[in-house]
Amino acid sequence: MTERRTATTAPYTIGTPPFRPGEAADFGGSFKEQPEDLNRPDPTTCTSDDTTSHARGLVRVLDDNGEAKGEWNPNLDKATMIEGLEYMMRLRIFDDRMIKMQRTGKLSFYMRSFGEEAIAIAQTMALKEQDWIFPSYRQPGAQFVRGRDMVSMICHCIGNTEDNVRGRQMPVHYTYKEGRFISISSPVGTQFSQAVGVAMASAYQQKDEACITWLGDGTSAQGDYHYALNFASTFKPPVILNVVNNQWAISTHANLATGGKTFAERGLAYDIPSFRVDGNDFLALYSITQWARQRTEAGLGPTHIEIYTYRAGAHSSSDDPSAYRPNDEATFWPGGDPIQRLKDHLVSIEVWDEEKHSALAQKIDDDVMTAYKEACEFGDLASGPYPPASTIFTEVYETVPWHIQEQREELGK
Amino acid sequence: MVDMNMIKSLNSALSISLKEDPNVVIFGEDVGFFGGVFRVTEGLQDEYGAHRVFDSPLAEGGIAAIAMGMGLNGLRPVAEIQFADYIFPAYDQIVNEIAKVRHRSGGEFTAPLTFRTPAGGGIKGGHHHSQSPEAQFTHTPGLKVVYCSNPYNAKGLLLSAIECNDPVIFFEPKRCYRGPFYGDPHNVPTWSGHPDADVPEGHYTVPLEQARIVREGNACTVIAYGTMVHVAEQAIKDSGMDCELIDLQTLVPWDRDTVVNSIKKTGRCVIVHEAPKTSGFGAEMSASIQERCFYHLEAPIQRVTGWDTPFPHTTEWDYMPSPQRIVDAINKTQVE
Numbered sequence A: 001m002t003e004r005r006t007a008t009t010a011p012y013t014i015g016t017p018p019f020r021p022g023e024a025a026d027f028g029g030s031f032k033e034q035p036e037d038l039n040r041p042d043p044t045t046c047t048s049d050d051t052t053s054h055a056r057g058l059v060r061v062l063d064d065n066g067e068a069k070g071e072w073n074p075n076l077d078k079a080t081m082i083e084g085l086e087y088m089m090r091l092r093i094f095d096d097r098m099i100k101m102q103r104t105g106k107l108s109f110y111m112r113s114f115g116e117e118a119i120a121i122a123q124t125m126a127l128k129e130q131d132w133i134f135p136s137y138r139q140p141g142a143q144f145v146r147g148r149d150m151v152s153m154i155c156h157c158i159g160n161t162e163d164n165v166r167g168r169q170m171p172v173h174y175t176y177k178e179g180r181f182i183s184i185s186s187p188v189g190t191q192f193s194q195a196v197g198v199a200m201a202s203a204y205q206q207k208d209e210a211c212i213t214w215l216g217d218g219t220s221a222q223g224d225y226h227y228a229l230n231f232a233s234t235f236k237p238p239v240i241l242n243v244v245n246n247q248w249a250i251s252t253h254a255n256l257a258t259g260g261k262t263f264a265e266r267g268l269a270y271d272i273p274s275f276r277v278d279g280n281d282f283l284a285l286y287s288i289t290q291w292a293r294q295r296t297e298a299g300l301g302p303t304h305i306e307i308y309t310y311r312a313g314a315h316s317s318s319d320d321p322s323a324y325r326p327n328d329e330a331t332f333w334p335g336g337d338p339i340q341r342l343k344d345h346l347v348s349i350e351v352w353d354e355e356k357h358s359a360l361a362q363k364i365d366d367d368v369m370t371a372y373k374e375a376c377e378f379g380d381l382a383s384g385p386y387p388p389a390s391t392i393f394t395e396v397y398e399t400v401p402w403h404i405q406e407q408r409e410e411l412g413k
Numbered sequence B: 001m002v003d004m005n006m007i008k009s010l011n012s013a014l015s016i017s018l019k020e021d022p023n024v025v026i027f028g029e030d031v032g033f034f035g036g037v038f039r040v041t042e043g044l045q046d047e048y049g050a051h052r053v054f055d056s057p058l059a060e061g062g063i064a065a066i067a068m069g070m071g072l073n074g075l076r077p078v079a080e081i082q083f084a085d086y087i088f089p090a091y092d093q094i095v096n097e098i099a100k101v102r103h104r105s106g107g108e109f110t111a112p113l114t115f116r117t118p119a120g121g122g123i124k125g126g127h128h129h130s131q132s133p134e135a136q137f138t139h140t141p142g143l144k145v146v147y148c149s150n151p152y153n154a155k156g157l158l159l160s161a162i163e164c165n166d167p168v169i170f171f172e173p174k175r176c177y178r179g180p181f182y183g184d185p186h187n188v189p190t191w192s193g194h195p196d197a198d199v200p201e202g203h204y205t206v207p208l209e210q211a212r213i214v215r216e217g218n219a220c221t222v223i224a225y226g227t228m229v230h231v232a233e234q235a236i237k238d239s240g241m242d243c244e245l246i247d248l249q250t251l252v253p254w255d256r257d258t259v260v261n262s263i264k265k266t267g268r269c270v271i272v273h274e275a276p277k278t279s280g281f282g283a284e285m286s287a288s289i290q291e292r293c294f295y296h297l298e299a300p301i302q303r304v305t306g307w308d309t310p311f312p313h314t315t316e317w318d319y320m321p322s323p324q325r326i327v328d329a330i331n332k333t334q335v336e
Helices: A048-056 A078-103 A117-125 A150-157 A190-204 A223-235 A282-297 A338-348 A354-376 A402-411 B006-020 B044-048 B060-072 B088-098 B151-163 B228-239 B256-266 B281-293 B323-332
Strands: A005-008 A014-016 A132-134 A211-216 A239-245 A274-278 A303-308 B024-028 B053-055 B076-080 B114-119 B144-147 B168-173 B212-215 B220-224 B243-247 B250-252 B269-276 B302-306
Touching: A048 A274, A078 A117, A078 A150, A078 A282, A078 A338, A078 A354, A117 A211, A117 A239, A117 A282, A117 A338, A132 A190, A150 A354, A190 A211, A190 A223, A190 A239, A211 A223, A223 A239, A239 A282, A274 A282, A282 A303, A282 A338, B006 B024, B006 B044, B006 B076, B006 B151, B024 B060, B044 B053, B060 B076, B060 B088, B114 B151, B144 B151, B151 B168, B212 B228, B220 B228, B220 B256, B220 B323, B228 B243, B228 B269, B228 B323, B243 B256, B256 B281, B269 B281, B269 B323, B281 B302, B302 B323
Parallel strands: A132 A211, A211 A239, A239 A303, A274 A303, B024 B053, B024 B076, B076 B114, B114 B168, B144 B168, B220 B243, B220 B269, B269 B302
Antiparallel strands: A005 A014, B144 B250, B212 B243
8 A cells, every 4th residue: 555645734634645646646656555464354254354454455366476376376277367357458449449439539538448358257257147237337247247238338339329327328328237337326335235226126036146336446435335234234135345446536535535544444334244355457357256146045144345456547537647657557556457467467477478468459459440340320419319308208107197198299300 | 817617616705705704604515624525625625724614424414403503593504415405404403504594583573595506407416416406496575596607797696605794595407517407418528718717816796686698689588597597509500590598697586577577578488497397486487477477478488497396317308498499489478
């Protein structure tokens, strides 16, 4: 962890980020915490007290040389790891294509997952296919794991006639029920306590299901975060509660979001096992989620996870981080880049090489381009066609009431 | 006088308040170092210090409650809710606490504070960056509700709001931050050179509770606020009729006399707002107008509003009242 800094301590304390524009970003090199520091408690007997050091430490598997070590190593087979690498590469290339399209007006707005690709992908892969995904806006990668077609995702982003949410939502606010990926909402954090309700419904129906949800370090200030922890602690439904601490909530650094030390340790006060995990370590993320899933299977309920990472890109296409943080800060992040780290590991165990990597990158690039062209055939935001204006009036209620029907007729479209 | 867009004029009002009143503090999400996502608070932290202009944790309920606490104890907080759509976690604090504390304490405690919040559509913001929730607050006794429309009234109204001893919800039409919007998304001018962008650098106020007659006329009274003032202005031009245009400016308490006097003159009325029709502020005005102008009305009052649906993303121009819809409504009032 970086040292907490404050801008003023009088008359009250105002936190400040570790570095501002013009300053040299120096996080002190690599993480002090090492993969073998922390044990993997038995998920079927573990108490929250057993996770005190995990909530203040950092669960890692991949060390600084790309070697997988320690009790948390999930020992994944090579095919699973390569699959994870492919999804992460696909998400990054997909994001880059969408940002280019946004700049040409083909979509109004975009949010990349840059630097955070491992999170939703590794975690969704560690779950069962019947488990519920209740994402915020930076977990679109879960949809790749659940098999969503890129054409369908792009059609949503560019708001064309094939957008499954009919042009009603801003880009990246995906809905994908087939993949049990619940509709994304802009107001931050609302999904966190809703996810506890989803998990309670699974328990009520005696289904072997869990629900995973995420929010950001900034959003953990919202009441919804605290409601979720308290309800989860009280009812102990099968829910996995993740705080993605990517350091930045638009311009607001995590140092201004809380006066506490780690986000993870808040869970201990609710008697929920709580872990802090290296968010750029694919294997550690996979492993911690597998642990949490095993805990739900044992009927012991929630796990609280702080995912320690860095938002390498802008908050959104409307944001310019150079106004509030050093431009190159991401390159100094001790956790490095999640794709590079998994790649290095695969190379080190001799199942991957540069040639395979570039061939895969090229193939994905071609696939994304093909999907993009196919999606644009159904229209885009710059030139249409859009979903018909009649879609404004439908699905507000189950059936259209008279007053909305009258308004639809008044619009005459 | 200086040519200012609405962002600069609001910034100027905030700067003057900070300078003149040591009890004014400003906080909200991203308002400190960064100066706000719309740049309204740019430079203020540098000038007045991090304890007076600061970033808060992301929790609108917390922001509202902390503002109330500060107000109870002698400060005059001006908090920003980043988008009006995000004000609802603060709704309990605003409706049940802030609005009622003067009354519930027999006048012993008050919370003078201002919540500034960008509202309204026209930026492709979809459901959650486009709403205009003024009616949710006009229905709450104890709050004053203001909706500015141009750089001049934005600054003068904001200074009045901050200096007011009652809590004020201050809506800023985000579509008009950098220029007036006449209903054509392909032709959006800046404020540069507009008469209402000619703003005094120093302190002045535009009184709360007073409407502004934008244009005098006899054929029909058109009432609007926020972005819709400019859309209505365009519609009146397009209609070729001699309509009177009233910019309401303050919604609670609203300037009923100005409206009633106008309608007694014109005998016809069109009310325009972006928010949905059902229980919108237009319904309140319409009811009051018929109570007072029944025998002067030559035609039914027309309302041109957003639809009773969530605000859409790609089809937002079919949702927001257009000049054409307002022209149609004006024409409907012209029956003999």
